[in-house]
């Protein structure tokens with residue numbers, strides 16, 4: 489994106505839409521990426537997570553068509569796809585438009601009547617970086633279909649449908665955190681999600697009052713091997729619970745049901761790496777709840793320590809970090825102006841999340857990003873992020 493387009497991406501997108509489809513968009517759906525503050529690899533164990541929706545977004549400009557056709561153009565990939573709503577197939581390979589096809593499919597399977605669409609999508613959520621670009625795309629597209637057909641869909645169902653598109657149509661078995669954050673994130677707040685009940689609570693961050701910023705540091709390594717390792721971790725968690733269910737009277741069904749007391753008493757029954765995996769998930773759920781407490785008390789130092797403990801646990805017990813993520817965190821932790829740092833997202837590359845004092849942002853750039861670049865030769869980047877609202881749909885002339 490050039491500088492002007494970055495300033496008003498919605499205007500630039502509306503102009504490209506008009507050029508491509510020779511008509512004005514009827515609306516614009518905007519969904520954010522997210523950075524997870526804490527609660528990693530807990531969502532698929534029905535545990536707790538604490539993500540923040542960030543000011544990196546996917547925009548979908550749209551206008552209804554009456555012939556049941558969908559034409560969708562991606563500015564990023566400079567590619568167009570088209571399909572008929574009554575005959576949607578999955579395209580071979582890892583193709584961006586499968587997310588669009590997937591959302592249309594699950595909406596119709598759930599009984600929602602859709603109208604055809606012309607649509608142009610554009611985003612600035614870095615892809616494959618652990619910032620949930622796929623969820624942002626799914627949720628923006630879902631917003632476009634929903635508004636064009638005037639459908640009422642409850643926010644939780646929006647998130648569940650977007651997740652179903654990814655799980656069942658695209659074929660990636662993610663949890664629910666990313667889609668919930670993209671739908672329900674709240675400006676200046678983190679979102680505590682109970683991934684069992686899907687209840688949410690917006691937790692005030694008050695970062696400005698503490699003179700802090702959220703800094704996302706990209707290792708310059710796209711997430712690699714993550715799908716197979718992610719599925720493997722999920723299976724290890726299920727196996728750990730199956731073993732524990734034989735020895736714990738309360739018969740846990742998922743790791744969410746296990747307390748750290750139960751685990752210490754019974755972890756001798758678990759062979760490694762199952763004991764390590766269970767230790768991470770059980771400890772991480774507790775760290776999320778403690779983090780919320782610390783944020784409520786304005787105790788940012790304790791929150792920072794919890795972030796640090798989360799990283800250690802992900803690196804040593806859950807084994808989803810990488811040498812690059814560990815280095816980025818280690819460089820950040822040396823700085824006085826950094827309150828907390830950890831890897832964020834699925835792992836194996838992507839980004840770290842850092843809480844940095846405002847006056848230390850330039851020092852962070854020099855002492856973390858530049859030092860990391862010179863040690864690894866990798867194109868690291870940093871983004872200073874704001875916590876923003878989830879899905880917004882702007883209709884009509886404003887689009």
Ligand code: GLA
Nearest residue numbers: 528529662663664665833834
């Ligand atoms: C990916 C998945 C999420 C979650 C995280 C790990 O981002 O999409 O559902 O499992 O990994 O916390």
